[in-house]
Amino acid sequence: xxxxxxEIVIRCLQEEGVEYVFxxxxxxxxxxxxxxFQQDQVKHVLVRHEQGAAHAADGxxxxxxxxxxxxxxxxxxxxxxxxxxxxxxxxxxxxxVITGQVPTHAIxxxxxxxxxxxxxxxxxxxxxxxxxxxxxxxxxxxxAFYLAQTGRPGPVLVDIPKDVTQALAExxxxxxxxxxxxxxxxxxxxxxxxKAVQLLQEAKRPMVYAGGGVVLNNASPQLTRLxxxxxxxxxxxxxxxxxxxxxxPQFTGMLGMHGTYESNMAxxxxxxxxxxxxxxxxxxxxxxxxxxxxxxKIIHIDIDPSSISKRVKVDVPIVGYVAEVLEEMLKLIExxxxxPDAQALKDWWVQIKEWQRKDCLKYDRKSALIKPxxxxxxxxxxxxxxxxxxxxxxxxxxxxxxxxxFDRPRRWINSGxxxxxxxxxxxxxxxxxxxPGATVACVTGEASIQMCIQELSTCKQYHLPIKIVNLNxxxxxxxxxxxxxFYGNRYAESYMDALPDFTKLxxxxxxxxxxxEQPGDVEGALREAFKLKDRLVFLDVIxxxxxxxxxxxxxxxxxxxxxxxxxx
Amino acid sequence: xxHILSILVxxxxxxxxxxxxxxxARGYNIESLTVAPTEDPTLSRMTIVTVxxxxxxxxxxxxxxxxxxxxxxxxxxxGNHIERELMLxxxxxxxxxxxxxxxxxxxFRGRILDVTDKSYTIELTGTGSKxxxxxxxxxxxxxxxxxxxxxxxxxxxxxxLRA
Numbered sequence: 204x205x206x207x208x209x210e211i212v213i214r215c216l217q218e219e220g221v222e223y224v225f226x227x228x229x230x231x232x233x234x235x236x237x238x239x240f241q242q243d244q245v246k247h248v249l250v251r252h253e254q255g256a257a258h259a260a261d262g263x264x265x266x267x268x269x270x271x272x273x274x275x276x277x278x279x280x281x282x283x284x285x286x287x288x289x290x291x292x293x294x295x296x297x298x299x300v301i302t303g304q305v306p307t308h309a310i311x312x313x314x315x316x317x318x319x320x321x322x323x324x325x326x327x328x329x330x331x332x333x334x335x336x337x338x339x340x341x342x343x344x345x346x347a348f349y350l351a352q353t354g355r356p357g358p359v360l361v362d363i364p365k366d367v368t369q370a371l372a373e374x375x376x377x378x379x380x381x382x383x384x385x386x387x388x389x390x391x392x393x394x395x396x397x398k399a400v401q402l403l404q405e406a407k408r409p410m411v412y413a414g415g416g417v418v419l420n421n422a423s424p425q426l427t428r429l430x431x432x433x434x435x436x437x438x439x440x441x442x443x444x445x446x447x448x449x450x451x452p453q454f455t456g457m458l459g460m461h462g463t464y465e466s467n468m469a470x471x472x473x474x475x476x477x478x479x480x481x482x483x484x485x486x487x488x489x490x491x492x493x494x495x496x497x498x499x500k501i502i503h504i505d506i507d508p509s510s511i512s513k514r515v516k517v518d519v520p521i522v523g524y525v526a527e528v529l530e531e532m533l534k535l536i537e538x539x540x541x542x543p544d545a546q547a548l549k550d551w552w553v554q555i556k557e558w559q560r561k562d563c564l565k566y567d568r569k570s571a572l573i574k575p576x577x578x579x580x581x582x583x584x585x586x587x588x589x590x591x592x593x594x595x596x597x598x599x600x601x602x603x604x605x606x607x608x609f610d611r612p613r614r615w616i617n618s619g620x621x622x623x624x625x626x627x628x629x630x631x632x633x634x635x636x637x638x639p640g641a642t643v644a645c646v647t648g649e650a651s652i653q654m655c656i657q658e659l660s661t662c663k664q665y666h667l668p669i670k671i672v673n674l675n676x677x678x679x680x681x682x683x684x685x686x687x688x689f690y691g692n693r694y695a696e697s698y699m700d701a702l703p704d705f706t707k708l709x710x711x712x713x714x715x716x717x718x719x720e721q722p723g724d725v726e727g728a729l730r731e732a733f734k735l736k737d738r739l740v741f742l743d744v745i746x747x748x749x750x751x752x753x754x755x756x757x758x759x760x761x762x763x764x765x766x767x768x769x770x771x
Numbered sequence: 772x773x774h775i776l777s778i779l780v781x782x783x784x785x786x787x788x789x790x791x792x793x794x795x796a797r798g799y800n801i802e803s804l805t806v807a808p809t810e811d812p813t814l815s816r817m818t819i820v821t822v823x824x825x826x827x828x829x830x831x832x833x834x835x836x837x838x839x840x841x842x843x844x845x846x847x848x849x850g851n852h853i854e855r856e857l858m859l860x861x862x863x864x865x866x867x868x869x870x871x872x873x874x875x876x877x878x879f880r881g882r883i884l885d886v887t888d889k890s891y892t893i894e895l896t897g898t899g900s901k902x903x904x905x906x907x908x909x910x911x912x913x914x915x916x917x918x919x920x921x922x923x924x925x926x927x928x929x930x931x932l933r934a
Contacts, residue, residue, distance in 0.1 A: 321785060325792055384781055384840055385839050508837075509833035516826075
């Protein structure tokens with residue numbers, strides 16, 4: 204059957220079971236939009252800025268494990284989407300980005316709305332394609348989905364010139380695809396797995412450190428079983444929160460720059476470290492030279508060989524899908540009579556409990572000002588700890604990570620790698636659409652929210668009942684905190700002057716706005732907001748301007764060189 | 772440490788910039804890079820000479836393998852290998868220098884490809900250090916122009932890189 208390139212694009216998306224495409228039309232994608240218009244299987248969500256399209260597709264994927272799809276036009280459509288693509292790339296989110304391009308004969312001629320899309324996006328995608336021949340279109344889209352979803356996931360971009368979307372070709376969608384140059388190792392090496400299990404069984408001060416790979420690979424059940432079977436302490440990275448239940452007594456809280464005292468001390472003090480789907484990045488282990496200990500053995504499971512021994516040398520590397528590797532390890536442990544030294548493990552827990560007594564997340568509960576931590580605790584209570592929470596980037600993001608224990612994966616949606624302000628609201632749109640009926644809240648700050656605030660209009664159009672909790676301290680809080688600690692209180696450009704009246708702004712977009720200024724009003728306002736199930740509510744919460752995120756490991760310092768609240 | 776990486780890569784538009792982009796983005800060195808299609812026109816073979824610690828070179832190899840279009844990567848310097856580079860040198864060859872230049876080219880097993888009454892163009896093949904030695908052996912003043920391909924390499928004996 205002969206179809207136009209545009210029809211082929213849509214047929215491929217239907218074939219992949221794509222429910223939603225987040226996008227914005229323009230000249231180079233008009234043919235594709237025309238084909239989209241003439242069917243009703245794939246629904247389109249019209250964002251207000253292409254950055255929002257990429258973040259929404261990303262949030263859709265993170266909250267559902269499906270592949271997010273976005274569609275933008277050439278030139279500025281692409282460059283606007285780049286921030287969103289880079290965000291997804293840094294956090295390994297499976298996404299397919301379809302971009303229009305000027306007609307093939309105009310490429311390189313500096314045509315209207317032309318840019319070198321494949322060149323611009325090359326460093327921030329897993330792979331990208333420019334399709335110059337309509338006969339290659341279907342197979343290329345198949346490759347894009349396959350690449351996005353397998354191995355270490357990531358965004359894949361398909362750039363399609365306008366004449367290719369017009370041209371006719373015989374359509375058939377390949378069922379499977381094989382690429383000779385792409386064969387990720389998915390099964391862990393049996394010998395290495397055996398070695399790892401042996402190390403775990405001999406451990407006296409073990410620690411489990413699990414990251415976003417556990418969430419991405421749906422390996423939570425296996426991780427949870429393993430940690431409980433062994434009785435080991437477990438920490439999660441920012442990206443891994445929910446990968447192990449946050450309320451489990453074996454959970455020691457997040458680790459890293461703003462991790463708990465006990466997690467960071469245990470990371471440093473353990474004798475066997477099991478790293479699962481995590482990459483020892485700078486915000487997690489601080490200075491690698493300080494982190495190094497000759498008497499600690501490290502086991503590292505990851506799908507990406509290049510993540511292993513990149514910043515920290517490991518003793519037992521295991522490349523493979525973490526869920527499968529953990530399953531293999533569980534089999535070995537369950538069938539073996541050996542268990543770790545119970546007395547040693549007990550002593551280790553005594554040590555960890557002692558570290559926990561520092562109570563590193565305490566804050567002033569009697570303050571006359573609204574403490575942001577208190578707002579998050581109340582949010583946790585009111586949502587029963589089971590909302591999908593998206594966030595932007597900064598202090599508020601860390602406070603959610605610290606004060607909202609996630610018991611399930613894919614409930615905590617944030618930009619960990621790239622640290623993209625403006626991510627929260629569009630990501631929440633994707634999360635609502637992927638999880639009909641779920642409670643979705645976006646915790647943000649007055650600086651971040653303004654970076655993609657135009658999406659309030661999209662939320663109105665599609666009736667997306669997100670609850671926005673704006674922790675408004677009139678500062679770019681994390682910038683202000685660094686300026687206070689490391690720049691002699693010189694608050695260069697971190698004060699947000701001339702803020703809009705967010706209540707009125709929300710109302711102008713057709714939503715409900717509320718302002719909260721007293722600690723005593725926080726709970727009531729939150730309850731009221733979450734009762735309005737079918738409305739978007741913008742809660743503008745005026746918080747203590749001077750509050751900081753503790754503990755804090757200053758940049759370049761070792762993991763145990765933490766600044767604690769009481770030390771200031 | 773100097774390493775010679777041999778890379779089999781899909782012969783597709785953009786593959787070269789993906790590889791060179793990886794080196795610049797991650798701050799790795801490229802001393803030289805050569806590339807041409809193989810006997811199978813769908814594949815290109817690339818030789819990259821780089822300098823770095825073993826850890827860095829291990830990362831480079833892993834990062835290269837991660838690129839979707841890269842079929843295989845080996846570090847030739849891990850084992851026995853042959854390395855060759857081709858250089859064309861245009862030298863001044865007039866008067867008393869003319870015979871001397873011819874003799875020197877012979878000693879280095881160079882071939883004179885082009886002759887004018889004032890110059891020779893000499894082709895020289897060998898390891899990079901042999902080519903360096905030739906350039907050092909002649910007076911700097913007589914060199915008019917040089918062009919080098921950068922190293923190509925292949926494993927010795929049974930060591931074979933195929934898709």
